[in-house]
Amino acid sequence: MRAHASVLHLDLDAFFASVEQRDKPSLRGKPVVVGGVGGRGVVATASYEARRYGVRSAMSTREARSRCPHAAFLTGRFGAYREASRQVMAALREVSPLVEPLSLDEAFVDLAAADLPDLEVDTVTGVADRLRHRVAEATDGLTSSVGLASSKFLAKVASDLDKPDGLVVVPPGTETELLRPMAVTVIPGVGPATAERLRRAGVTTVADLERVPLEELVSLLGKAHGGSLHLLARARDDRPVVPEREAKSVSVEATYDSDLSDVRVMEAVLTRQAADVARRLRESGASGRTVSIKVRLHDFTTVSRSSTLSSPTDDPGVVARLARALLAELAAGPDVGVQLRGGVRLLGVGVSGLADWVQEDLFSSLEEPEDDEAEDLPEPPRARQGSAFAPGVDVEHVEHGRGWVWGAGRGVVTVRFETRESPAGPVRSFSLEDPDLRLWTPEVPEDDDPLA
Incomplete structure (x- = not known):
């Protein structure tokens, strides 16, 4: 055990949802839910405004809509999240060469490797406070919660104690207390x-x-x-901060003599496989954020889908729910769905983005809001299955400029025209076939993945 509180854990607050609120002025201060937007989707992250209504990660989108019907339900924009993460990790490496990313939105930092005059509590507290402000500056306002302690375990615990935008230091000698x-x-x-x-x-x-x-x-x-x-239980944890983490995953798959054609049978298979994966995760003391499924069709075509949670899990129910939702997404597709019903030779479930801890409060009940009179947002049109214009994605119109999809369906795309730098913008609707409307993707260098 270290004699100083020199291990720092930084966790960005409600990361996916916070990026969406930052980039969409009309959603600031409003409930936002990021994840699968369909009836069988799963919540990846909920903003703190949505959490007041009991919406949480790994909850079905259907239940989230029933709890907070006035929230904005958006699909993920992983390009934007990776770019924000790149900026955060760069800020952390300005402090210390030993930075261990756990995921896009959190990392450990070893301050013992930093160029500091000493490692006394006042010194490291000042460094942590400046780092939080540097992260907010680098990301145009994203907040983070930071824990400082003598071990990775205690630093992670401390970062959860004062969310959001908090800083907690555990002085050496007070860990068990x-x-x-x-x-x-x-x-x-x-x-x-x-x-x-x-x-x-x-x-x-x-x-x-x-x-x-x-x-x-x-x-x-x-x-x-x-x-x-x-x-x-005795606060004994001597794991070092390791800047290069080995990419790891746990998966289970099986090939069948007779092709599977009943989706209900496939769901049952995925549920059993998810239980096996979760058991192996628990046995190794690990957990993962990204759940994926692998499907080999009757013609030997192999397809896969994945979904990423805001925090890692080893819960078999959560893994199974995500796996079934991904299968439903495949089944609803215009091409793969037909082939899926023609027969499946292989099914598999995997969990990656592994960490050596589980954020159990993902599955706890959240308190009811004290004030139910939050300002409502109108219910957006539901996205058409398979449409590229899913709620939340960035678009550009020849005449109106950049904006984001509020909803799409029945041949119509509804767009709110605003950007991070603009005020809340107007809403316009267009034909799905409008040649002046197209998806917009910023150019990001391929090596910007902080976990690569």
Whole structure:
């Protein structure tokens, strides 16, 4: 364990939704939900305004619409997210050469490798505060929450304590005092299944876990898992900040003698495979953000789809839900959908973007809002399945300039014309075949992926 609080964890607040609010002036201060926009879609990220209504990551879009019908439901713009992430990671590397990106929106920074006069609490706190302001400046206003502690585990815990736009420092020597009152799910690797097993053993807080002998934990959870929890309950974590992370994934796939043609059977297969993947994740103490499916059709054509959550998970229900939603997306497509019903030879589920912790509060209930009189946004037209003009994507019109798709359907595209630098703009509707309307994509260098 380190003698100083020199490990920093930075987490961008409601990242995907915050980027959308930044780039779309009319949505600032309004509920925004990013993810699948169809009835079988899944929420990737919800803005804090939407979270007040109980909308959360990994929730079905259908339920999110029922809880917050006046929210703007947008598909993801990963080019914009990658560019913002590139700017953040560059700002972090200005502070220290040891930066470990966990995903597009979070990273560890080793301040012991920075050029600092000392590592006392006041010094590192000042560095962290300046870094938060530098990130906001580099990204045109995105906020972040930062934790500082003597280990990666405690730094991650600390960054979750004062969201959004917070800074929490855990002085060396106070780690166990901070952890003891917390729910045991704060510890990496304690997912729903492990939490229930511990609950049946009378363990609900970290203090309870700390009192359990190592031998009993090993008997209950196995040698590797039990031993890891025994150490973390005592705030013992000596993992270094590693700037180069090996790309890893966990996947399960199977080839069938007879082609599958019933979508319900395919869903059942994906659900079982998701459970296997989640079990392997938990056994290795890992979790992942990106769920993907692989489908090999009867003619040996192989297609895949993926969906990325705002934070990692090892929950089999979440992995299965995302996998089934991706299959539904394929089935609804004009080309692959027909071939899918013609027979599937292989199905597989994978999870990538792995981390060594799970943000369990993704699955907790959120408090009801104190004020239900939030200003409503009109319900946008629903996107046509397979349409390139999905809600939220950037477009450009020859006469009106740049804007974004508010909704599309029945041969009509509705666009709000505004950009990050403009005030809230007007709304216009066009024919889907209008030659003056086209998608707009900024040019971003290929090597700008911070996880490459």
